Amino acid sequence: MNNENMLSDNSTQTSQINETIDQPIIYILDTNILLHEPFAFLSFKEHDVVVPMTVLEELDSIKDRRKDVSRDARVAIRALEDTLRDASPEQVLAGVKLPQNDDQHPSGSLAIINDYALEKTAHTLSFNENDNRIINAALHIQKKTPNKKIVLVTKDINMRLKAKGAGLAHVEDYRTDQLIDDIQFLTKGYHKFEGDFWQQIQSVDSETEGRNTTHYVSRETVPSTYINEYLLDDSGTFAGKVTGWDDDKLAILDLGRERLLAKNAWGIHPKNIYQGMAMDALLDPTIDLVILTGPAGSGKTLLALASALEQVIERGLYDKIIVTRSTPEIAESIGFLPGTEEEKMAPWLAAITDSLEVLHQQDESMHGSLNYIMDKANIQFKSVNFMRGRSIQNALVLLDECQNLTAAQLKTIITRCGEGTKLVCSGNLAQIDSNYLTAVTSGLTYIVERFKDFPGSATVNLNGVVRSRLASFAEENL
Incomplete structure (x- = not known):
């Protein structure tokens, strides 16, 4: 031309x-x-x-x-x-x-x-x-x-x-899928009051059913709350959970700090109130989606796995445990891994096997216990890449490291969950490896904000590192 x-x-x-x-x-x-x-x-x-x-x-x-x-x-x-x-x-x-x-x-x-x-x-x-x-x-x-x-x-x-x-x-930047402008505004899953909660309440109506007591207080007490949000105060005794509201009243299930800290799953007890709230949500059969956020070493994976074993083996609520996570693209640098899908996924799910070892380190034969538990709980390691098109029934799904997933990828996984399935999503927004994601555009941030008003979900930010004093110091100072 x-x-x-x-x-x-x-x-x-x-x-x-x-x-x-x-x-x-x-x-x-x-x-x-x-x-x-x-x-x-x-x-x-x-x-x-x-x-x-x-x-x-x-x-x-x-x-x-x-x-x-x-x-x-x-x-x-x-x-x-x-x-x-x-x-x-x-x-x-x-x-x-x-x-x-x-x-x-x-x-x-x-x-x-x-x-x-x-x-x-x-x-x-x-x-x-x-x-x-x-x-x-x-x-x-x-x-x-x-x-x-x-x-x-x-x-x-x-x-x-x-x-x-x-x-x-x-x-x-593309911000249509960005629900918050700053990660500091991300929902933590709990609201903390200064001072004593009950000193701030003018009037209350209470009703008891079995072990559970529900208090009805003025809606203005927490005007911007959402369903299944936990409530704490500085008194060291009060802990509650929002279970509903109308124009005038707010319904709060009285949990109590001692009751939360006394939770038990597969021999594991909460080390702080944040783990107590997380375990309460994980063990609640009415909660279909639990989202755990927080720094490395806060106990997200260990609590999720212990609660899964408790509900599958001891309580028989689910038939199997499916553990999945995204495989980072850096994996290509070491070539194709041999073996079955579970064997290929093993290197990327070492955090799960590490947690299993912690849960059974006191056993006489830890290796034998791990093999028994893997078979008894029907633990399956799956890749996110192969979740599309499946329909998962009556299973407890643990999705680890989901801060590296986009909103579309998380939607693919969540929509796979069929009747009787519970999904636990955990991740640390400070450890995003993706080139195209930030803390405010991560799929983890997206589902925290999208599901906060869903009655079948609960979010807990595990505030505090309990892994070791070395990990805690590194998290705060590095």
Whole structure:
């Protein structure tokens, strides 16, 4: 193609962009946004979305890799194809109207532009890198539509810096799935009162059924509470759990600190009140989802495993224990591991086997005890990668290290849980290994916030390291 034809194509493309992109904001998506959430292009409401051709090429190169991310690439490609299936090439370039969610909120459009066809000027970056071509596309649209707000959306911090340096006015991270702005605001699962709780109560009605006493106090006592939230005070005796409310009254189940600290599961007793609250939730058959957060050494894995053994072997509430976690991509550097799925997963679930050894270290033959318990409790080690499509019935599922999972991956696992299944999710938001996740965008943070109002779930942040004084000092000072 000669230069005149190239310039003609460029001017045609520019005029089409000028004519058709007329919404308040135009969002240009980077590849990692569609890998993070394949349907992200549907999340911008009435605003327009532009996908550069380089993004499609990167998705195409990723879709055949042997990684979890390849599935997200394929889903994103299919979603884009479904949206643009009946559109002509001119319409794709101009922008195809996106599906409308409801009558009150109009939807924007989706366009694909050929960023290779854009002219190179003194102000554009080199076209040798994919990131640069996407930035150049955003700069081009910003120049041709100066009356519109042009936003490049990427999770790549360095790319955001490069775009700013190249002259792009607006660059953002993808925050549609971000429910909180700061991790300090993440729900801890309990509310602590200063002083004595009962000194702050004007009136109370109580009723007792068996061992359980429920108090009804003014709703204003804890105006922003949620179901199954634990309540503590500084008196050292009071501990309760919110079991319901209406416009006037708040129902609090009286647990008592001594009662929580007296909990027992497979010979394990809580070492602090936070472990007591966690064990109460873990042993409660009415709770289908328990989320444990907290620093390394706070007892998340040990408590979950002890409670699982107690309920499967001693109480017979579940038929089996399924232990699963994501396998980090760094595993590829040591090659393929031999053996069955359980044997392949063993290196990644060493925390579970370590906890099993702690629970049976006083036995005469620890090795024999471990083999007996593995068989008696029907403990199965599974990879998150193979959980899709399953339906897990009457099992207790332990999902370890879930801070490295996205919201979509956690949804896949949670929706596998069938009748009679309990799921325990544990993780430490300070130990995220993923390149695309932060503490506020982690799937663990997402489910903590999404499930806090669900009557069948409970969250507990285990505050305090009990592993050793060395671990405790390291957690506080390193």
